[in-house]
Amino acid sequence: MTTSRRKFIKISALGLGAVAASTTAINMFGSNSYIDELVKKNVSKKFKRTATYCEVCFWKCAAWTYTNEDGEIKKIIGNDNDPHCYGRLCPRGTGGVGMYNDEDRLKTPLIRITVNGEDTFRKASWDEALDLIASKFKDIKETYGAESVALIKHGAPGSHFEHLFKAFGSDTIAEPAYAQCRGPRETGFSLTFGSWIGSPEPTDIRDTKCLVLIGSHIGENMHNSQVQEMSDAIDNGATIITVDPRLSTAASKSKFWLAIKPATDIALMLSWMNVIIEEGIYDKEYINKYATGFDELKKHVSQFTPEWAYGITTIKPEVIRETARAMAHAAPSVIIHPGRHVVWYGDDSQRARAMAILNALLGSWGRRGGFYFKEAIKVPDFPAPPLALPKFEARKV
Numbered sequence: 001m002t003t004s005r006r007k008f009i010k011i012s013a014l015g016l017g018a019v020a021a022s023t024t025a026i027n028m029f030g031s032n033s034y035i036d037e038l039v040k041k042n043v044s045k046k047f048k049r050t051a052t053y054c055e056v057c058f059w060k061c062a063a064w065t066y067t068n069e070d071g072e073i074k075k076i077i078g079n080d081n082d083p084h085c086y087g088r089l090c091p092r093g094t095g096g097v098g099m100y101n102d103e104d105r106l107k108t109p110l111i112r113i114t115v116n117g118e119d120t121f122r123k124a125s126w127d128e129a130l131d132l133i134a135s136k137f138k139d140i141k142e143t144y145g146a147e148s149v150a151l152i153k154h155g156a157p158g159s160h161f162e163h164l165f166k167a168f169g170s171d172t173i174a175e176p177a178y179a180q181c182r183g184p185r186e187t188g189f190s191l192t193f194g195s196w197i198g199s200p201e202p203t204d205i206r207d208t209k210c211l212v213l214i215g216s217h218i219g220e221n222m223h224n225s226q227v228q229e230m231s232d233a234i235d236n237g238a239t240i241i242t243v244d245p246r247l248s249t250a251a252s253k254s255k256f257w258l259a260i261k262p263a264t265d266i267a268l269m270l271s272w273m274n275v276i277i278e279e280g281i282y283d284k285e286y287i288n289k290y291a292t293g294f295d296e297l298k299k300h301v302s303q304f305t306p307e308w309a310y311g312i313t314t315i316k317p318e319v320i321r322e323t324a325r326a327m328a329h330a331a332p333s334v335i336i337h338p339g340r341h342v343v344w345y346g347d348d349s350q351r352a353r354a355m356a357i358l359n360a361l362l363g364s365w366g367r368r369g370g371f372y373f374k375e376a377i378k379v380p381d382f383p384a385p386p387l388a389l390p391k392f393e394a395r396k397v
């Protein structure tokens, strides 16, 4: 690890406000040095290593737990073979041991009771709690129908509850995070490339020559592998362009920081398209081969000059031109990062679509240093009896 990468990760961790001044940068990202020490002292045999993964966020980094002879977890470290973490957990994942041992951690079900007119909880066994829930589900189903029980789910564990609800006979299921987080981005990229971005984003940041962040805060968001890969990209001399009204962690490491007026991103991106098309620095071969509607796009963006965008975005025309040329110079190893939590202003799908179109003009979709295509492993369906059919279907109303 080079000095600058260590420094970047240290700055990133400091951005979380959770670092003691004396803590070294490398330790903040789950160094394996503790285990190395044990191996050196030949005491690692006393520890049992168990495969696990971190559930603190949706990145789901694969990890190893080290348990002593008394069954106490002493350390959690990243799994080297996992490209989500490259063997290093972020500060939250590394803190998993503390979370596991937290005295306030809920370890048994609690049932609400009233004591002297006050609501409180008492501990219950799993059997008692599950029987109570099942009896309430049954009562509701008999009185109002199964579909009157609604599931508001999120993330990977939500799929287990979804299965349960479908087996119960309810498809009253919603995932609000789609409309609160990634929905517009997936819509914008789908409209452009016919494919979702998905999670984690298939961005080849490590090999990129130019990374453009528009409202994306790598280094503050702690999306583990992306933070590490951005550090590597910086070490490799990649140009970082950050569009953010704030001097964010990423902006502080960028060659270009565009302190844009909030809510004017689309104007900036239209003017970038204008420069890239008018100067003929788009990926002509890629566009000829894969794109439809290029002439209409060219005509549409011809009015959106950097001078036009300046009055809206407050970004100077020469900076708009210079950054557009920097992207084109790096193409196709360039990423206009699709971001996350992209529900902002009400024009978010179009904002994401502008990002997707810029990526298309630069030919970065499916290219090294741009966006890669994910390979999926087919896992056979779990054998299950036919699910109950709901009597009520929202789609038919």
Ligand code: SF4
Residues within 6 Å of the ligand: 054, 055, 056, 057, 058, 059, 060, 061, 085, 088, 089, 090, 091, 092, 093, 094, 222, 223, 224
């Ligand atoms: S990014 Fe951090 S919190 Fe999220 S899964 Fe990985 S180690 Fe855990």
